[in-house]
Amino acid sequence: MEKFIDPCCEKCTHTKDTPCKDFVECCVEGPICHENQECADKRKAIIEKVALDEKFVIS
Amino acid sequence: MYEKHIMICGATGCLSSGSNQIAEALTEELESRGIRDKYRLVMGGCPGFCEVGPIIVIFPDEVFYCRLKTKDMAELVEQHLIGGEIVERLLYKGPDVDAPARFYDSIPFYSKQRFNVLRNSGVIDPESIDEYIMRGGYRALKRALEMDSQAICDEVKDAGLRGRGGAGFPTGMKWGFTNKAPGPKKYIVCNADEGDPGAFMDRSILEGDPHAILEGMLIAGKACGADEGYIYCRAEYPLAIKRLRTAIEQAKEYGFLGNNILGYDFNFKMNIKEGAGAFVCGEETALLASIEGKRGMPRPRPPFPAQVGVFGKPTTINNVETFANVPLIVREGGAEEFKKVGTEGSKGTKVFALAGKVRNTGLVEVPMGITIEEIIFDVGGGIQGGREFKAVQAGGPSGGCIPQDLINLPIDYDSLTQAGAIMGSGGLVVMDDRTCMVDLAKYFLSFTQKESCGKCTPCREGTKRMLEILERITEGEGKPEDLDTLDSLAHSIKDSALCGLGQTCPNPVLTTIRYFRNEYEEHINEDYCQSGICKPLFQYLIDQDNCTGCRACVRACPVEAIEGEKKEPHEIIQDLCTRCGSCIEKCRQDCILITRVGSEADVGN
Numbered sequence: 039m040e041k042f043i044d045p046c047c048e049k050c051t052h053t054k055d056t057p058c059k060d061f062v063e064c065c066v067e068g069p070i071c072h073e074n075q076e077c078a079d080k081r082k083a084i085i086e087k088v089a090l091d092e093k094f095v096i097s
Numbered sequence: 098m099y100e101k102h103i104m105i106c107g108a109t110g111c112l113s114s115g116s117n118q119i120a121e122a123l124t125e126e127l128e129s130r131g132i133r134d135k136y137r138l139v140m141g142g143c144p145g146f147c148e149v150g151p152i153i154v155i156f157p158d159e160v161f162y163c164r165l166k167t168k169d170m171a172e173l174v175e176q177h178l179i180g181g182e183i184v185e186r187l188l189y190k191g192p193d194v195d196a197p198a199r200f201y202d203s204i205p206f207y208s209k210q211r212f213n214v215l216r217n218s219g220v221i222d223p224e225s226i227d228e229y230i231m232r233g234g235y236r237a238l239k240r241a242l243e244m245d246s247q248a249i250c251d252e253v254k255d256a257g258l259r260g261r262g263g264a265g266f267p268t269g270m271k272w273g274f275t276n277k278a279p280g281p282k283k284y285i286v287c288n289a290d291e292g293d294p295g296a297f298m299d300r301s302i303l304e305g306d307p308h309a310i311l312e313g314m315l316i317a318g319k320a321c322g323a324d325e326g327y328i329y330c331r332a333e334y335p336l337a338i339k340r341l342r343t344a345i346e347q348a349k350e351y352g353f354l355g356n357n358i359l360g361y362d363f364n365f366k367m368n369i370k371e372g373a374g375a376f377v378c379g380e381e382t383a384l385l386a387s388i389e390g391k392r393g394m395p396r397p398r399p400p401f402p403a404q405v406g407v408f409g410k411p412t413t414i415n416n417v418e419t420f421a422n423v424p425l426i427v428r429e430g431g432a433e434e435f436k437k438v439g440t441e442g443s444k445g446t447k448v449f450a451l452a453g454k455v456r457n458t459g460l461v462e463v464p465m466g467i468t469i470e471e472i473i474f475d476v477g478g479g480i481q482g483g484r485e486f487k488a489v490q491a492g493g494p495s496g497g498c499i500p501q502d503l504i505n506l507p508i509d510y511d512s513l514t515q516a517g518a519i520m521g522s523g524g525l526v527v528m529d530d531r532t533c534m535v536d537l538a539k540y541f542l543s544f545t546q547k548e549s550c551g552k553c554t555p556c557r558e559g560t561k562r563m564l565e566i567l568e569r570i571t572e573g574e575g576k577p578e579d580l581d582t583l584d585s586l587a588h589s590i591k592d593s594a595l596c597g598l599g600q601t602c603p604n605p606v607l608t609t610i611r612y613f614r615n616e617y618e619e620h621i622n623e624d625y626c627q628s629g630i631c632k633p634l635f636q637y638l639i640d641q642d643n644c645t646g647c648r649a650c651v652r653a654c655p656v657e658a659i660e661g662e663k664k665e666p667h668e669i670i671q672d673l674c675t676r677c678g679s680c681i682e683k684c685r686q687d688c689i690l691i692t693r694v695g696s697e698a699d700v701g702n
């Protein structure tokens with residue numbers, strides 16, 4: 039998972055053609071539709087790479 | 098994980114002062130040391146302080162380096178990035194700080210600013226949709242998609258958002274008109290024409306945070322029942338257009354543009370239309386014509402665009418900065434937060450392009466209601482060279498000038514209108530005592546006269562006649578009745594011109610007459626321009642009592658019109674002097690006097 043649009047695992051089905059209502063929150067706080075630490079860590083890794091400081095992420 | 102993030106200002110201002118070369122030099126330096134991978138380099142949006150560009154901000158340390166040269170990069174890498182110590186030499190210095198200053202907490206330019214619209218500028222990579230999402234982006238869109246259209250209009254209206262493009266019309270109310278207009282096809286248009294000379298607020302927002310505009314337009318689309326948008330941007334803004342195109346592609350990929358957005362029954366298509374840069378094309382009906390491929394000329398209103406807009410369909414048209422405010426208001430709890438800033442009638446913040454004779458020029462975002470004094474002296478650091486503040490032109494060629502006496506005027510829609518100026522899109526040109534107010538009025542009127550589209554007679558002919566009178570006055574051919582003629586022409590044009598260009602273009606003339614009538618009278622009745630601008634109406638003289646004979650003026654004079662021995666007072670040969678002003682710039686003793694034509698050396702003024 040390099041970008042938020044990449045699926046974290048096969049459970050994530052959001053694409054522009056099969057949209058998921060929770061996609062926006064899911065990017066930063068996800069996964070929302072399933073529980074999986076690895077999937078959460080993948081999102082965190084994307085954030086940590088670019089977040090300038092602790093105030094950076096706004097949810 | 099990177100050790101540090103290096104945000105290089107990649108906006109047009111810093112690019113022109115060499116930020117690309119700075120980025121290249123920094124990259125080379127890091128590569129040659131084999132540590133490039135430890136640092137993230139971003140060509141980000143504008144931190145606003147263009148006067149001291151090129152700028153780099155290093156995070157998480159929040160250290161602001163300015164006036165950088167490529168040769169500084171080795172030291173910056175060695176001392177700060179590797180050694181962990183701030184390079185004091187490259188920090189901000191100025192008469193407004195006691196010691197070199199680090200960033201927001203200690204640079205006076207930032208002390209009274211409040212970042213709503215510019216919240217992401219210089220903080221995110223403008224080409225990354227992920228970073229926009231991390232900053233809370235697209236959450237307001239999601240919320241809007243769950244709301245009823247009218248409820249969104251009401252919320253924006255209740256927050257008190259007024260249009261940032263000119264007249265300050267309540268945005269929620271405008272959306273409500275389009276929402277209620279009949280028909281299945283409606284449009285949202287973003288006005289990014291930004292035609293005021295010297296203004297670059299909208300450009301910076303587009304360059305620094307393009308997704309904010311897309312999100313604002315999408316929310317407007319949901320509120321108005323529109324499924325297609327146009328961003329009308331002048332072709333002179335290639336970087337803004339490039340960033341917008343990138344943002345649109347990303348938003349499509351992520352499913353924020355297209356069909357069934359985020360799984361809701363809402364579709365939206367976004368287009369960019371490049372304009373050729375005519376001032377009148379910023380006027381909404383001319384802009385709509387231009388989008389349709391017709392000549393950019395205004396038409397009478399009503400019908401307003403909310404009824405008959407682009408391609409004859411109901412259309413909402415808003416300014417870039419207006420749209421940039423929308424996600425802040427529509428997000429959870431946003432309206433309440435938004436309302437906390439500003440005045441009763443003008444909520445939120447306003448971005449201004451601060452230019453002219455002020456020390457700190459650049460882009461500033463301040464709470465509505467801040468006074469002119471605070472903007473010019475606290476944010477702007479006062480007048481260049483310690484000269485006297487004379488007036489400020491607010492609102493560009495459609496605006497008016499506000500004199501020194503009104504320095505405590507709060508900047509909000511209603512106060513500015515009462516003073517004869519307008520908020521306009523946010524240009525603020527500061528003038529010192531060497532600005533001739535007649536010449537200023539002539540400058541703005543010559544701009545609007547050239548930009549007049551010629552469709553209606555009052556504007557086409559009236560501006561030309563007014564300009565002829567102003568030209569005569571500045572050439573020493575003014576007549577006593579000219580002021581009455583100007584006043585009467587100005588009011589006829591205001592009352593009868595077809596569009597806002599004509600209706601507002603007399604404002605600079607009317608306000609300068611209102612506040613600086615004595616200067617006009619001096620030009621007309623006494624053949625004298627006290628500011629030393631109108632060449633036939635003054636002469637330079639050297640103050641014989643104070644001239645030290647340093648020869649600085651002699652060396653500066655390009656036509657050898659100054660003579661005198663070293664250490665003896667110099668003299669100007671009036672027949673040769675072209676009044677170019679080179680000598681007055683160079684004299685350190687302030688002994689070059691602006692005097693009436695024909696005065697003698699010892700008469701002074």
Ligand SMILES: Cc1cc2nc3c(=O)[nH]c(=O)nc-3n(C[C@H](O)[C@H](O)[C@H](O)COP(=O)(O)O)c2cc1C
Nearest residue numbers: 260261262288291292379380381415416419597598
């Ligand atoms: C001559 C003229 C030029 C204008 N130029 C601009 C412009 O460059 N940008 C802009 O947003 N509005 C401009 N306007 C105002 C627009 O007609 C329109 O009122 C505005 O885009 C509405 O957006 P808002 O409600 O968000 O302010 C101009 C108006 C006139 C009369």
Ligand SMILES: [Zn+2]
Nearest residue numbers: 533626630631
């Ligand atoms: Zn003059």
